[in-house]
Amino acid sequence: MKILVINAGSSSIKYQLIDMDGEKLLAKGLVERIGSSSAQLTHKVNGKAVEVKRPMKDHSEGLELVLKMLVDKENGVISSLDEISAIGHRVLHGGGKYGEATLVTPEVMKDLKSFIPLGPLHMPANIQGIEACQKVMKGKKNVCIFDTAFHATMPDYAYRYAVPYAWYEKYGVRKYGFHGTSHEYIAKELAKEMGKDISQLRIISCHIGNGASVAAVKYGKCVDTSMGFTPLEGLMMGTRSGDIDPAVVEFIMDKEQENVVDVLNALNKKSGLLGVTGISNDIRDIIKAKEDGDDRSRLAIDMFCYSIKKYIGAYSAVMGGVDAIAFSAGTGENRADIREQVMDGLDYLGVAFDNDENNNFVRGVNYKISKDSSKVAVYVIPTDEEMSIARQTKAVVERA
Ligand code: AMP
Numbered sequence: 001m002k003i004l005v006i007n008a009g010s011s012s013i014k015y016q017l018i019d020m021d022g023e024k025l026l027a028k029g030l031v032e033r034i035g036s037s038s039a040q041l042t043h044k045v046n047g048k049a050v051e052v053k054r055p056m057k058d059h060s061e062g063l064e065l066v067l068k069m070l071v072d073k074e075n076g077v078i079s080s081l082d083e084i085s086a087i088g089h090r091v092l093h094g095g096g097k098y099g100e101a102t103l104v105t106p107e108v109m110k111d112l113k114s115f116i117p118l119g120p121l122h123m124p125a126n127i128q129g130i131e132a133c134q135k136v137m138k139g140k141k142n143v144c145i146f147d148t149a150f151h152a153t154m155p156d157y158a159y160r161y162a163v164p165y166a167w168y169e170k171y172g173v174r175k176y177g178f179h180g181t182s183h184e185y186i187a188k189e190l191a192k193e194m195g196k197d198i199s200q201l202r203i204i205s206c207h208i209g210n211g212a213s214v215a216a217v218k219y220g221k222c223v224d225t226s227m228g229f230t231p232l233e234g235l236m237m238g239t240r241s242g243d244i245d246p247a248v249v250e251f252i253m254d255k256e257q258e259n260v261v262d263v264l265n266a267l268n269k270k271s272g273l274l275g276v277t278g279i280s281n282d283i284r285d286i287i288k289a290k291e292d293g294d295d296r297s298r299l300a301i302d303m304f305c306y307s308i309k310k311y312i313g314a315y316s317a318v319m320g321g322v323d324a325i326a327f328s329a330g331t332g333e334n335r336a337d338i339r340e341q342v343m344d345g346l347d348y349l350g351v352a353f354d355n356d357e358n359n360n361f362v363r364g365v366n367y368k369i370s371k372d373s374s375k376v377a378v379y380v381i382p383t384d385e386e387m388s389i390a391r392q393t394k395a396v397v398e399r400a
Contacts, residue, residue, distance in 0.1 A: 001020045001085045002018065002019050002020070002026070002083050002085055003017075003020055003084070003086055003087070003088055003394060004070075004084050004087045004088070005017075005087075005088045005389045006063075007089075008090075008125045008126055008128060008130075008132075009125050010121065010124070010125045011034045011036070012032050013031040013066065014030050015066055016386045020394050023387060023390075027043065027069075027076075028043075028386075029042050029043040029044055030042050031056070031062040033056075034059055034061070034062045035057065036055070038053065038055075039055060040052065041069065050075045052065065052069070059128040059129055059131075060132040060136055063132040063133060064136055067137070085141075086142070086394070086396075087140055087141070087393070088101075089126060089130050089142060089143065090126070090389055091112065091126045091130075091146050092122035092126055092146075092147050092148070092178070093115045093118045093122070093123055093176065094146035094147075094149050094152070095172065096148075096174065098111075098146050099149055100152075100392075101143055101145045101146070101149065101393065101396045102143065102396070103143055103397075104130055104134075104141075104142040108144065109130070118229075143393040143396045145389045145392050148177060149180050150180030150181065150215075151175075151178075151180050151215070151225050153221040153222050154225070158224045159175040161228075174229065175228040177215070177222070177227050177228070178213060178231045179207045179213045179215070179225075179227065181385045181388050181392075182329070182383045184222075185384060186207065186328050187215075187220075189381050190205070190324055190326045190366075194377055198219070199219045200323075202216075202217070202219070202316075203217040203323065203324050204216060204315050205326050205328065206326060207329045207332065207383065208328070208329050208330070209331060209332070210330065211231055211238070211240070212235045212237045212329070212331075213226045213231075214226045214235065216315035218319045223319065226242075226311050235304075235307045235308060236303055236307045238274060238282070239271060239281045240268055242272070242307060243307075276299060276300040276303060277294070279294070279296075279297065283330075283338065286301060287335075302341075308342045309342050321349075324377040324379065325351070325376060326378075326379050326380070327339050327379070327381070333382050336359050339380070340355060349375075350375030351374055351375070351378060352370055352373050353369065353371075353378060354371045357369045365382065366379060366380070366381050367379060
């Protein structure tokens, strides 16, 4: 069975075609700048890239080009679109209603449209991606994989905010959590790697990329996560502030004579590592600047690692202990120095961190970075959201 995975952004479509027999990636690519005259498709097969530049007025045109490429004589990987069994779509928000991957029906589409206020940047693009597939590949099954779904098992006392009750009842103001597809993949992969059943493990999953979040996964179910009503809450990130006192918003509006949209934009796009360093949101640039003596870069890294450590402590408390911790995503998978700083001083939890293994880790594979004697296993687990989407799509299609 071959599954096409689609991740549609406002002007882009990321895609992967995966053969589920052997879970093999056949092709992947990206359509960028959709809606402009300089749109571009980059299609990759076995690491070899092909580029096509041409104007594309909407997502349907972008998708048509992708499909043409998939069956192309020279660069294609299938002989006919009939080989594609179903399409799995990454969807930002399940609005607290969808706790698992769901087959697209007219009713689901209606619900997705009603979730637009909860994700005004991503939801319209996700919907366009599905509509493009419905138009261009008539009759194929489409499945939504929600970024919030894995967090649907959080207890009410974890996901509710202590705000006027009516805000929740009228508008759904609560913690939803994001990166769910990634946290689910990481937790399952970690349990598999440890040779244990996930139902026996208390796991803290750290997805540390430009966007960053931590999830507490107790016996297979998410019980808390650091992102909130939007991805702004929680850890310090590449450009997002993470947790702050909301009173700062009005204070800065007043001082800088800005409106609320400007201040929220600054909290989402000009804060975090970028805001503190004034140099970059990329951890590589910041570590280099720190090594060159830049004290704001030292401060940003200390704040970043401290915020991850704080959530690890909080989540081990809420789960009554922790059996395993996983590091994942761009920074979590690649930066031994950040992992070391986060784990420093966590011996009290029963962590025996292995600095040698941490420094000698192998990129791109599951890798243990704690000693055999450690009560808490610590691993690097490369995340693979597309594979997770493909697996869930297959499961939904087989059930349907
Ligand atoms: P992501 O959002 O998961 O793509 O992660 C982005 C972050 O990961 C950036 O801060 C990058 O500096 C970091 N990163 C990605 N790849 C590497 C790498 N090969 N070595 C070091 N850092 C990396």
